Amino acid sequence: xxxxxxxxxxxxxxxxxxxxxxxxxxxxxxxxxxxxxxxxxxxxxxxxxxxxxxxxxxxxxxxxxxxxxxxxxxxxxxxxxxxxxxxxxxxxxxxxxxxxxxxxxxxxxxxxxxxxxxxxxxxxxxxxxxxxxxxxxxxxxxxxxxxxxxxxxxxxxxxxxxxxxxxxxxxxxxxxxxxxxxxxxxxxxxxxxxxxxxxxxxxxxxxxxxxxxxxxxxxxxxxxxx
Amino acid sequence: xxxxxxxxxxxxxxxxxxxxxxxxxxxxxxxxxxxxxxxxxxxxxxxxxxxxxxxxxxxxxxxxxxxxxxxxxxxxxxxxxxxxxxxxxxxxxxxxxxxxxxxxxxxxxxxxxxxxxxxxxxxxxxxxxxxxxxxxxxxxxxxxxxxxxxxxxxxxxxxxxxxxxxxxxxxxxxxxxxxxxxxxxxxxxxxxxxxxxxxxxxxxxxxxxxxxxxxxxxxxxxxx
Numbered sequence: 469x470x471x472x473x474x475x476x477x478x479x480x481x482x483x484x485x486x487x488x489x490x491x492x493x494x495x496x497x498x499x500x501x502x503x504x505x506x507x508x509x510x511x512x513x514x515x516x517x518x519x520x521x522x523x524x525x526x527x528x529x530x531x532x533x534x535x536x537x538x539x540x541x542x543x544x545x546x547x548x549x550x551x552x553x554x555x556x557x558x559x560x561x562x563x564x565x566x567x568x569x570x571x572x573x574x575x576x577x578x579x580x581x582x583x584x585x586x587x588x589x590x591x592x593x594x595x596x597x598x599x600x601x602x603x604x605x606x607x608x609x610x611x612x613x614x615x616x617x618x619x620x621x622x623x624x625x626x627x628x629x630x631x632x633x634x635x636x637x638x639x640x641x642x643x644x645x646x647x648x649x650x651x652x653x654x655x656x657x658x659x660x661x662x663x664x665x666x667x668x669x670x671x672x673x674x675x676x677x678x679x680x681x682x683x684x685x686x687x688x689x690x691x692x693x694x
Numbered sequence: 695x696x697x698x699x700x701x702x703x704x705x706x707x708x709x710x711x712x713x714x715x716x717x718x719x720x721x722x723x724x725x726x727x728x729x730x731x732x733x734x735x736x737x738x739x740x741x742x743x744x745x746x747x748x749x750x751x752x753x754x755x756x757x758x759x760x761x762x763x764x765x766x767x768x769x770x771x772x773x774x775x776x777x778x779x780x781x782x783x784x785x786x787x788x789x790x791x792x793x794x795x796x797x798x799x800x801x802x803x804x805x806x807x808x809x810x811x812x813x814x815x816x817x818x819x820x821x822x823x824x825x826x827x828x829x830x831x832x833x834x835x836x837x838x839x840x841x842x843x844x845x846x847x848x849x850x851x852x853x854x855x856x857x858x859x860x861x862x863x864x865x866x867x868x869x870x871x872x873x874x875x876x877x878x879x880x881x882x883x884x885x886x887x888x889x890x891x892x893x894x895x896x897x898x899x900x901x902x903x904x905x906x907x908x909x910x911x912x913x914x915x916x917x918x
Contacts, residue, residue: 592865631869
């Protein structure tokens with residue numbers, strides 16, 4: 469990170485910290501308990517933002533992959549990879565918090581409906597992305613192959629969703645969009661989404677910055693060796 | 695346009711000739727798919743009601759995993775004898791190489807499917823003459839081949855090539871498997887065309903999207 473970005477980074481850190489504290493307060497203290505499902509419903513305020521941010525992460529990877537194949541600059545590959553790493557972690561969280569919420573509420577850990585299956589397939593596709601990077605024979609190939617997967621994998625997601633949706637459905641319908649959320653709940657949800665989005669941005673900036681620096685060091689070393 | 699077809703056909707014919715002489719891919723895929731069918735036969739026992747429900751799934755698991763085995767070989771043979779470099783030296787558009795290999799893998803997988811399916815139908819006591827099933831098989835195999843050829847070229851250049859292809863291929867191809875299984879159900883039960891129509895539409899959409907996407911992106915996989 470060069471000095472041009474120090475102010476931006478400090479602001480992001482401060483904002484992220486404040487948002488996360490606010491989110492924790494709102495989820496555990498402020499928001500009223502939902503009357504049908506009880507305390508466990510509070511998982512919703514983490515589960516949903518994390519899911520949306522993971523989709524954002526994979527979309528950013530899709531864009532960064534296209535840019536990498538076009539411009540061949542390391543920074544695009546760094547952003548794509550960092551975004552996948554964070555996205556996979558967040559998707560893992562979705563797949564863990566979901567069943568924890570589902571078991572007391574629906575009585576089952578898992579079902580093969582559209583959203584769950586798509587999340588699982590998404591997770592698998594991007595695990596494959598990370599595997600290809602570790603199994604590639606050299607860094608430029610790793611970058612190229614994973615860019616291809618970043619593009620092809622993302623194209624697959626809507627198709628998987630539509631297909632499985634036609635197949636079966638049990639996930640609760642998106643109450644948010646039908647205006648069925650009480651104002652305090654909606655506010656809490658929005659604050660949580662903001663908190664996790666800032667967290668994502670911070671993690672990607674850090675990770676991508678590190679990767680770019682590592683690549684620069686490697687390049688300088690090999691130049692020095694000549 | 696004619697020149698492009700000639701080039702694609704040249705690559706396709708090279709693969710066909712090699713295959714006709716060695717029979718390497720087709721035999722291994724056939725045997726493997728057959729074994730999968732047999733294992734399922736044992737695990738699910740002989741209850742007739744169960745068979746009706748799981749039969750489409752069994753057929754498509756056998757064809758999918760057989761397909762993965764075959765797709766592994768499509769580019770592995772090129773890599774082994776440095777034939778990939780030779781192919782790259784030809785003054786052809788990279789997409790032409792993709793379509794040539796695609797034609798080859800599609801043909802092999804289709805041939806295997808048309809042998810395995812009657813055996814499957816007989817083993818599970820289902821009606822053997824089902825032309826609608828042929829349509830589903832052709833569309834689904836095209837989807838498998840479109841995605842598989844791209845990923846095969848990718849996986850063959852990595853260190854763990856045998857595990858890389860299934861790991862990449864299977865999640866992406868989930869819509870094809872789901873649609874194929876759901877479309878096969880009504881066909882085996884003798885249901886009307888209407889039931890399968892949505893699934894056929896998804897298969898066709900998937901095929902088109904992936905043929906286009908892979909054509910665009912293939913050059914990045916094989917460039918040196």
